[in-house]
Amino acid sequence: MVATRKLTPFEEVNLFFDQAAESLGLSDGHREMLRRPWRELHVQVPVRMDDGHIEVFTGYRVQHNGARGPYKGGIRYHPEADVDEVRALASLMTWKTALMNLPFGGAKGGVQVDPGELSVAELNRLTRRYTLNIEHLLAPNRDIPAPDLGTNAQTMAWMMDAYGQLHGHSPACVTGKPVEIGGSLGRDSATGRGVAYLINQTARDMNMNPDGARIVIQGFGNVGSWTARLLQEYGCQVIGVSGVRGGVYNSKGLDIPALLEHQRESGAVPGFAGGEDITNEELLELECEVLVPAAIGNVLTAANAPKLRTKLVVEAANHPATPEADDILAERGIQVMPDILVNAGGVIVSYFEWTQNLQEFRWEESRVNEELLKIMDRGYQDVREMAASQSITHRQAAFRIGVERVARAVELRGFV
Ligand code: NAD
Numbered sequence: 001m002v003a004t005r006k007l008t009p010f011e012e013v014n015l016f017f018d019q020a021a022e023s024l025g026l027s028d029g030h031r032e033m034l035r036r037p038w039r040e041l042h043v044q045v046p047v048r049m050d051d052g053h054i055e056v057f058t059g060y061r062v063q064h065n066g067a068r069g070p071y072k073g074g075i076r077y078h079p080e081a082d083v084d085e086v087r088a089l090a091s092l093m094t095w096k097t098a099l100m101n102l103p104f105g106g107a108k109g110g111v112q113v114d115p116g117e118l119s120v121a122e123l124n125r126l127t128r129r130y131t132l133n134i135e136h137l138l139a140p141n142r143d144i145p146a147p148d149l150g151t152n153a154q155t156m157a158w159m160m161d162a163y164g165q166l167h168g169h170s171p172a173c174v175t176g177k178p179v180e181i182g183g184s185l186g187r188d189s190a191t192g193r194g195v196a197y198l199i200n201q202t203a204r205d206m207n208m209n210p211d212g213a214r215i216v217i218q219g220f221g222n223v224g225s226w227t228a229r230l231l232q233e234y235g236c237q238v239i240g241v242s243g244v245r246g247g248v249y250n251s252k253g254l255d256i257p258a259l260l261e262h263q264r265e266s267g268a269v270p271g272f273a274g275g276e277d278i279t280n281e282e283l284l285e286l287e288c289e290v291l292v293p294a295a296i297g298n299v300l301t302a303a304n305a306p307k308l309r310t311k312l313v314v315e316a317a318n319h320p321a322t323p324e325a326d327d328i329l330a331e332r333g334i335q336v337m338p339d340i341l342v343n344a345g346g347v348i349v350s351y352f353e354w355t356q357n358l359q360e361f362r363w364e365e366s367r368v369n370e371e372l373l374k375i376m377d378r379g380y381q382d383v384r385e386m387a388a389s390q391s392i393t394h395r396q397a398a399f400r401i402g403v404e405r406v407a408r409a410v411e412l413r414g415f416v
Contacts, residue, residue, distance in 0.1 A: 007323070008084045008088075009084055009085045009087075009088035009089075009297060009298070009319060010084045010085075010087040010088040010091065012088065012319065012322060012323050013088045013091050013092060013319060014035055014091070015323050016323070016395060016396070016399045017031075017034070017035055017091065017095070017399060017403060018031070018035075019396060019399065020396065020399035020400045020402070020403040020404075021034070021035075021403060023390075023392075023396075023400055024400065024403060024404055024407065026403075026407055029416070030407060030410070033410065033415070033416070034065065034403065034406060034407060034410070035091075037062050037063060037064045037065075037087055037090060037091070038063050038064065038065060038066060039062075039063040039137070040060065040061075040062045040063070040083065040087070041060065041061045041062075041134055041137060042058070042059075042060055042083065043058075043059045043060070043061075043130065043133035043134060044056050044057070044058060044059075044133075045057040045058070045059045045111055045126055045129050045130045045133065046129060047118075047122060047125050047126045047129060048125065049118075049122055050119050050121060050122060057111050057112055057113050057126065057130075058111070058112045059109070059110065059111040059112070059130045059133065059134070060081075060083050060086045060109060060110050060111075061086075061107065061108075061109040061134045061137055061143070061145075062083070062086045062087050062090040062107060062108055062109070063090065063105070063106075063107045063137065063143060064087070064090035064091045064093065064094045064105070064106040064107060064108075065091075065094040065105045065106050065406060066105035067105060067406055067409040067410045067413060067415070068097065068098055068102075068103060068104060068105055068405065068406060068409045069097070069102075069103035069104040069105055070104055070105065070139075070140070070141055070142050070143060070144055071104070071105045071106065071107035071142065071143040071144070072093060072097055072102075072104035072105065072106065072107060072143075072144050072146070072347060072350065072351075073089065073090055073093040073106055073107035073108040073109070073145065073146065073148075074089075074108060074109070074145065074146045074147055074148025074149075074151070074176075074346075075108075075109040075110065075111070075130075075145045075146070075147065075148055075151050075155065075159075076089070076108070076109070076110040076111075076148040076149045076150055076151065077110070077111050077113050077114075077115040077149070077150030077151050077155075078110065078112070078113075078114070078149055078150050078296075079112060079113065079114045080112070081110030081111065081112050081113075082110075082112065085110070085297070086108045086109065086110040087108075088297075088319060089108035089110075089148075089318055089319070090106050090107050090108035091106060092106070092108075092318055092319065092339065092340055093105075093106030093107060093108060093347070094106025094402070094406060095340050095398070095399055095402035095403060095406070096339075096340040096341075096343075096344055096347060096402065097347060098401070098402040098403075098405040098406045098409075099340050099341060099344070099379055099382070099383070099398050099401050099402040099405075100341075100344045100347070100348060100375055100378075100379045101375075101378070101379075101405070102347060102348065102351045102375075103351075104144075104347070104351065107143055107145075108148070109130075109134065109145055111126065111130055113126065113150075115150045115151070123155070123158075124158050127155050127158040127159055127162070128158060128161075128162040131158070131159045131162040131163055132162055132166075135162070135163060135166060138163060138173055138174075139167075139170075139173060140170060140172035140173050140354070140357070140358065144172070144173060144174060144175060144350070144354060145159060145174050145175075146174065146175045146176040146346065146347070146350050147176040147222075149221075149296065152176075152222070153176055153177055153178045153183060153187075153188065154178070156174045156175070156176045156177045156178075156183075157177055157178050157181055159173075159174045160173060160174050160177060160181070160182070171357040172354050172357035172358050175187070175349075175350035175351075175353040175354055176346075176350060176353070177353070182353075182356075182357055183353060184349055184350075184352050184353035184356055184363065184368055185362070185363065185364070185365035185368055186349055186352075186365045186368035186369050186372065187346075187349045187350065187352075187353055187368075188222065188226070189226045189229075189230070190345040190346050190348065190349035190350075190368075190372055191222065191223045191226065191227075191316070191343050191345045191346035192222070192223050192224075192225070192226020192227040192228075192229070192230055192316075192345070193226065193230055193345055193369065193372060193373075194342070194343065194344060194345020194346075194348065194372060194373075194376045195223065195226075195227040195292065195294070195314060195316045195342055195343065195345065196226075196227050196230035196231045196233070196234065197345075197373055197376050197377075198314060198337060198341070198342050198376060198380060199215070199227075199231065199234075199236070199290055199292070199312075199314050200234045200236075201377070201380055202312060202314065202335070202337055202380075203289070203290065203312065205384065206311070206312065206335065208289055208311065208312070210234045210235060210236055211234070211235035211236070212235060212236070212237060213236045213237065213289040213290060214236075214237050214239045214287070214288040214289050214290070215228075215231055215236050215237065215238045215239065215288060215289065215290045215291075215292060216238075216239060216240040216241075216283060216284075216286045216288045216290070216291050216292065216310070217238060217240070217241050217242075217292045217294055217316075218241075218242050218247070218280065218283055218284060218291075218292070218293045218294060218295045218299060218317075219242070219243065219293070219294035219295030219296075219316070219317060220241050220242065220243045220259070220260075220263060220269050220294075221243070221294075221295070223294045223316050223317070223343065223346075224241065224292070224294035224295065224316065225256075225260060225263075227292060227294060227316060228241060228254075228256045228259075229256050229257070229260075232256060236290075237252075237253035238253060238254050238256060239251055239252075239253055239254065239286065239288060240254075240278065240283050240286045240288070241254060241256075241259060241269060241283075242269055242278070242280050242283045242295075243263070243268055243269040243270075243295075244268075244295070245268040245269065245270055246268075246269065246270040246277060246278065246279055246280060247269055247270065247277070247278050247279070247280060247282075247283040248269055248270060248272045248274075248275035248276065248277055248278065249275050249276055249277075249278045249282075249283070249286065250274060250275035250276070254272075254274060254275055255274050258272075258274055259272050259274065259275075262274075280299075281304070284299065284300070284304055284308065285304065285307045285308060285309060286309065287309040287310075288309065288310050289310065289311050289312065290310060290311070290312045290313075290314055291308060291310040291312070291313050291314070292313075292314045292315075292316050293313070293315060293316060293317045293320035293321075294316035294317050295317055295320075296317060296320075297317060297318060297319040297320055298319065298320065298321075298322055299317070299320050299321075300313070300320055300321040300322065300325040300329070301321075301322050301324065301325050302322065302324035302325060302328060304325075305321075305324070305325040305328035305329055305332075306328055306332070308329070308332075308334060310334060311334065311335065312334070312335045312336075312337070313329060313334060313335070313336045313337070314337045314342050315336065315337060315338055315339040315342050315343070316339075316342055316343050317339065317343070318339050318343065319339060320339065321336065326393075326395065330393055335394070336393065336394065336395060337394055338383075338394055338395035338398045338399075340398050340399070340402060341379055341380065341383055341394070341398050344375075344376065344379060345372055345376060348371075348372050348375050348376065349368060349372055352368055352371065352372070382397075382401055383397045383398045383401065384397075386400060386401060
């Protein structure tokens with residue numbers, strides 16, 4: 001899988017798709033239909049800033065494939081959220097929801113903005129305008145956004161409110177909402193819970209004892225911090241953690257609740273008294289049993305893959321490894337658990353939230369967590385069995401299962 005020029009994120013994801021399509025013997029026409037997004041919307045998002053001037057941001061909603069159900073996928077606020085990246089993430093959602101056998105298709109949205117630069121009032125106005133501009137695509141039975149990088153439960157509350165002003169109260173139009181207004185118990189921790197569960201299972205199946213295993217996590221937002229907290233329940237030692245401004249390291253294990261408190265107070269990970277500061281580059285190359293990228297994409301590359309000193313990479317972030325890095329890690333015998341399996345906990349509990357909203361019923365948190373782990377485990381076992389029986393990587397197995405299910409849905413529905 002060697003590229004002669006730098007591929008875009010969507011092209012990179014499609015290398016994995018193409019491998020799966022090839023192994024399934026799909027025709028060229030089917031491949032084209034499954035590869036390309038069904039619909040893309042580009043919008044401008046004008047916002048009156050607090051000082052009175054107007055800024056115009058760019059936003060997208062990409063609906064990649066809806067053969068298996070309503071489109072589902074998060075909204076990202078990030079300065080580099082361009083349409084190609086949103087397409088890549090939308091397609092990953094298609095393969096992820098199919099792999100986990102959820103009744104959804106795949107979509108993603110994004111606004112090119114640094115949310116840290118905007119006030120709460122500006123973010124509220126930006127979210128409302130973006131929602132109004134993509135509103136005709138959304139509905140509980142059409143397309144259901146959720147939070148992603150740079151957005152959170154508050155963002156979803158604003159989206160629900162803006163949508164509701166036009167359509168009446170519709171809590172099932174977005175997931176990841178605050179619990180007080182229709183969010184599911186357990187949604188906030190869901191992705192991290194699934195990641196921690198998967199690390200524990202994979203480590204055991206690799207004959208590694210999770211108890212005392214050294215874990216390094218890049219990203220200390222929703223996914224990274226919940227993963228770190230929950231891993232302690234399995235007895236793991238989180239020895240390194242980073243955020244956008246750098247990381248901290250302690251060979252004896254970091255005190256995660258204290259680090260969270262430090263981040264809350266100072267706004268960043270570095271400067272924590274319970275460890276020494278390190279850069280993001282140094283963090284990725286720390287010696288450990290499990291490395292968990294849980295921040296942004298493309299952080300594992302041909303440049304640093306030869307230098308990683310881990311046994312297992314668990315992809316909590318979406319698309320953290322380039323195809324070149326993937327090849328190098330495979331050659332080096334470093335096992336990689338792929339994003340579309342690892343971080344599916346978020347969309348699984350989003351599915352529970354959506355069903356609870358449609359039924360106007362609320363589950364206990366224990367039920368949410370239990371059902372979440374059941375689905376995570378089924379996905380994990382499917383991937384593991386396919387990888388073992390076909391002698392392929394876990395990523396190849398995950399894509400093959402996801403692509404096959406979507407191809408089957410397209411065929412059954414008689415699209416062409
Ligand atoms: P978040 O915004 O809550 O946290 C992101 C973290 O990454 C922060 O700690 C931030 O400081 C750090 N970060 C940002 N840029 C960085 C950089 N250049 N280098 C190092 N660290 C950097 O986001 P999140 O919801 O935790 O999402 C993290 C990843 O997980 C994303 O790739 C997202 O697509 C994926 N994901 C999230 C969910 C979910 O439920 N939130 C579900 C599936 C996948």
